[in-house]
Amino acid sequence: NFKQNDTKILRSKSLLNEIESIYDERQEQASEDHAHVPPGSHLTFVYEDKQIMEDAASLIIHHVKRQAGIQKEDKYKIKQIIYHFIPDLLFAQRGELSDVEDEKEEDEDEEMDMDESTGATKKHNGIGSSPPKPKLMFSNTGAQKLRGMDDVYNLFYVNNNWYIFIRLHQILCSRLLKIYNQAEKQIEEECREREQEMLTGKRDKNDSPAIQLRLKEPMDIDVEDYYPAFLDMVRNLLDGNMDSSQYEDTLREMFTIHAFIAFTMDKLIQSIVRQLQHIVSDEICIQVTDLYLSESGNCATGGPLATTSSRAAIESNYQRKSEQLMSDENCFKLTFIHSREQVTLTIDLLDTEEENSDGPVEAERWSDFMDRYMNSDSTSPELREHLAQKPVFLPRNLRQIRKCQRGREQQEKEGKECNNKKSMENAENYDKAQCNFKLNSYKMVYVFKSEDYMYRRTALLRARQSHERVSTRLHQRFQAWVDKWSKEHVTREMAAESSKWLMGEGLEGMLPCTTTCEKETLHFMKINKYRVKYSALFKGP
Numbered sequence: 001n002f003k004q005n006d007t008k009i010l011r012s013k014s015l016l017n018e019i020e021s022i023y024d025e026r027q028e029q030a031s032e033d034h035a036h037v038p039p040g041s042h043l044t045f046v047y048e049d050k051q052i053m054e055d056a057a058s059l060i061i062h063h064v065k066r067q068a069g070i071q072k073e074d075k076y077k078i079k080q081i082i083y084h085f086i087p088d089l090l091f092a093q094r095g096e097l098s099d100v101e102d103e104k105e106e107d108e109d110e111e112m113d114m115d116e117s118t119g120a121t122k123k124h125n126g127i128g129s130s131p132p133k134p135k136l137m138f139s140n141t142g143a144q145k146l147r148g149m150d151d152v153y154n155l156f157y158v159n160n161n162w163y164i165f166i167r168l169h170q171i172l173c174s175r176l177l178k179i180y181n182q183a184e185k186q187i188e189e190e191c192r193e194r195e196q197e198m199l200t201g202k203r204d205k206n207d208s209p210a211i212q213l214r215l216k217e218p219m220d221i222d223v224e225d226y227y228p229a230f231l232d233m234v235r236n237l238l239d240g241n242m243d244s245s246q247y248e249d250t251l252r253e254m255f256t257i258h259a260f261i262a263f264t265m266d267k268l269i270q271s272i273v274r275q276l277q278h279i280v281s282d283e284i285c286i287q288v289t290d291l292y293l294s295e296s297g298n299c300a301t302g303g304p305l306a307t308t309s310s311r312a313a314i315e316s317n318y319q320r321k322s323e324q325l326m327s328d329e330n331c332f333k334l335t336f337i338h339s340r341e342q343v344t345l346t347i348d349l350l351d352t353e354e355e356n357s358d359g360p361v362e363a364e365r366w367s368d369f370m371d372r373y374m375n376s377d378s379t380s381p382e383l384r385e386h387l388a389q390k391p392v393f394l395p396r397n398l399r400q401i402r403k404c405q406r407g408r409e410q411q412e413k414e415g416k417e418c419n420n421k422k423s424m425e426n427a428e429n430y431d432k433a434q435c436n437f438k439l440n441s442y443k444m445v446y447v448f449k450s451e452d453y454m455y456r457r458t459a460l461l462r463a464r465q466s467h468e469r470v471s472t473r474l475h476q477r478f479q480a481w482v483d484k485w486s487k488e489h490v491t492r493e494m495a496a497e498s499s500k501w502l503m504g505e506g507l508e509g510m511l512p513c514t515t516t517c518e519k520e521t522l523h524f525m526k527i528n529k530y531r532v533k534y535s536a537l538f539k540g541p
Contacts, residue, residue, distance in 0.1 A: 078273075159330065
């Protein structure tokens, strides 16, 4: 089902796992080949049409306006991100914020109280002057100056929320563009059919059988209006004015088999709005945005591709500050490249664990910890006495450990009696497992393709010898349970009826046949095998 699979793909966890798995694969490949990490970005996307971003912004802001849980100041910040910041990053034309100011004035009028005696307006706080307008967040950025230029790039270091929002925004633009291209293709086909109809006097394309049989009314939407009608349908679906099944049926009728990519458009926009709410309210997201704005004044957030080397030092400083700011979560490097009238987005997950090395004191403490961990004799007598009186283990784990200890003692006792030394000579042991410890993070990482295994050469032969005994014992246990259940729930009449049914006796309406029961042995068990033979005049089912 596309809707279920796509809903899983659009989840934040899935988007993060996608790039993290690519990062881990490259790290494993580098460790396996004992070489550096392969070059190239982890993810690359292309924005083919800048105009489609206006439709994406319109749908997002439409849903944002109707969210009562988002404060008015946060809504204004979201609109600045959608209408100003994102177009700047993608080298597109900025949107207009005039409608936002109109909404602010309307909200202010609603907050006024009318004095019943004089008819004069009065604010809640008693001040008649209007409050100052909110400050523009992206009034003068380096990305805004690069619009209209070719062979330029924008650089932005982000955290998880910003990364998820950018990914979802790219998916939204991509799907809107596919729907738009399909609508344009259908318009061209409709024009060719009209021309053919004018020349030949007959129409090649017939209506659907449902319309011909008058089971369904034909659509009252012209092909030229398919894409605007689709945008209106998405808005109605987000507002709850349209049922999802009706939305999908109308899409199928408009765009046929190409409509499936728009089935989850409402889920996609809702996920985008949730991430935008985090971006304008969470402290770490606000700091990421503020750091970009401050570094933009230092020309560390992009510029012409030809002069990239001259900005290497300040861009490295920007990266270092970003990694320190996002030390508790992932740090992503977003690069927007504008070349040959096309915008390419590259995303890289940065490795922030290996940058900071420990000092000699911390390394010494870690070595002491490893010595104590590997050597159990270093435990103090006081600690052993305390653990013996009050062990920090779950009772169930203690029971399992004691059971394993009793079993091990029993095996050792039997091994001594049966000369276990001879059997161990037939065992093959391979101990090549390796692990590395990171001094700065105290993490243990196993080396790729290093392993341990132990194989006893006579194990397969002993298994074949004991197969009959084990199978018989298990069958007898199961048969005892079946007999007990049958004794309690099955009468003699019921057992007799079952036997007659298996032999095909006493049943009317059956084809003439002969049923035989043969005794056979299968997997050391005696079974009844029934065979049915039909007469020559009839064929079996």
